[in-house]
Amino acid sequence: MxxxxxxxxxxxxxxxxxxxxxxxxxxxxxxxxxxxxxxxxxxxxxxxxxxxxxxxxxxxxxxxxxxxxxxxxxxxxxxxxxxxxxxxxxxxxxxxxLRHDGEGECSTAVVLGGGLPPRTTQTWDWHDHLRDAPLLWAYEPREGHQVRTFTEFGVLAKIGVNSAGLGAHFNILRHESDHAHPGVPVHVVARRILDEAATLEQATEIARSARTSASTVITVVTLEGARSLEICPDGVAVVEADTNGVLLHANHFLDGALSAGERLGTERPGTYARLEHLEERTGELGDPDATARARAMTSHGPVAPVCAHADPALPLDQRWETLAVISLDVAAAEMQVHQGRLCQVTDATWQTF
Known part of the structure; x- marks a missing residue:
């Protein structure tokens, strides 16, 4: 599929x-x-x-x-x-x-160095009744600049890569400063980054120029490096890769100042366990093979499964499933995308786009 x-x-x-x-x-x-x-x-x-x-x-x-x-x-x-x-x-x-919360959500891993291009892997966890929402969309916002994005029908962009060699991963966050008067949608912020940015600094400037009302983290990757842009109405924080070239993110703030306003993690602490699981697998998450990285990321632990399976007994707004796995190749300006859960990934299930 x-x-x-x-x-x-x-x-x-x-x-x-x-x-x-x-x-x-x-x-x-x-x-x-x-x-x-x-x-x-x-x-x-x-x-x-x-x-x-x-x-x-x-x-x-x-x-x-x-x-x-x-x-x-x-x-x-x-x-x-x-x-x-x-x-x-x-x-x-x-x-x-609406102050909506849920147990599941996305996990992202980026590993740099080792004489190899960046190795990136992300799960996209969302409500199971929206499993038919995604598509892969290629377009040119201007002549000669190509963008490829994993997004949803009608949504301008989400996860993606551009021909300037910059890619973006996307995880939701929740912050006490989130409010009910919509600012610039964070998906629109991701779109402008893919349309306009070629460097980490340019992506950061774009994110900081937007007045937002909700929180998210956009992890931007180039051949030169990677950083997570933690976005909320209180501001934008930059989280850099560690000294080993590893940058991991789940669904809570890592920045020291913004984490004081953390909301999702305080209500759904499984995000911390998911990040710990990724930290334990950093060696395998740096494997050049996307299937090996997906297998390393897979966890069905009861506290915080990285591979989420929807429970049909739960209400619609509490049913979460891993609907996609995405890896970015910023050198080739391509994505590898798997439709379905982490535990279903094989070498044959990747779709190159």
Whole structure:
């Protein structure tokens, strides 16, 4: 099994959006419906969701006008209102506004050095009813600059790599400063980094220029190094790889100052156990073989499984599953993507994009 993939041919943001929306009309509608179900279970009525979506779209338009135009283009192409497409781009902000939490989430490992390009591995854990949300999307934000992203239908970007040799991993965080007045969606921040950054410093500057209302960590990787950008409304902290070239992240803040406002880890402490598991496997996580790295990352421990299996007995908003495993090749500007859980990875299940 593989994820659907799509290559845009339009350089104009609004036109690219219309082209995408027309091609993937049914899938964008289905993804929106899936999120509306999640928001409803989390306590939001339709009017509240629209209000939050419109605020997020306004914040996007002020910070990245072309990306707001692309959201509008997707909406026009698939027969939705712009605020509806903004909703799926701002799902992190809406869930933060609703104070939604969950047990599962993503784990990321980057290992540098050893005379090899960076070795990166990430799980993408999300609600199992949204397992059909992802796709692989290639596009050019400007002529000669290619971006490949693992994202969701209607979402501008998430995890990805660009032809300048920069890649980005993506993990959700929760912070006491998160609030209910949507700023720039963190997925839009990831998109601008992939569209514009060639260096770690450029990525950091982009992240720091955004006024956000929710938290996340974007781990940026180049041939020269890697760093995690811990983003929250209180600011952006930089976490560098350690002296051995290892950079690991789960779903809690590592920066000393921002960690004082940690919220997800205090409510869901399994994130700390997941990070400890990665720390115990750093040697194997530096293996040049992506399958070996996935096997090293795999854990079904009862406290904090890195490979998550959804429990059908739980409510919709508490069912989490590892839906994808992603490795970035920044030297080749490609990704290797596995659809499904970590424990299902084999050499034959990787999709190169």
């Amino acid at each position: 593989t994820f659907p993939s799509y290559t845009s041919s339009c350089l104009d943001a609004a036109g690219r959006g219309r082209q995408f929306g027309a091609r993937w009309r049914q899938a964008v509608h289905a993804n929106l419906d899936g999120y509306l179900r999640l928001f409803e279970v989390s306590g939001a009525h339709d009017g509240r969701v629209r209000e939050l979506g419109e605020q997020a779209l306004d914040s996007t338009a002020a910070w990245a006008p072309e990306l707001a135009e692309e959201i509008g283009g997707i909406a026009a192409g698939c027969g939705l209102e712009p605020w509806q497409v903004a909703v799926v781009n701002a799902r992190t902000e809406i869930l933060a506004a």
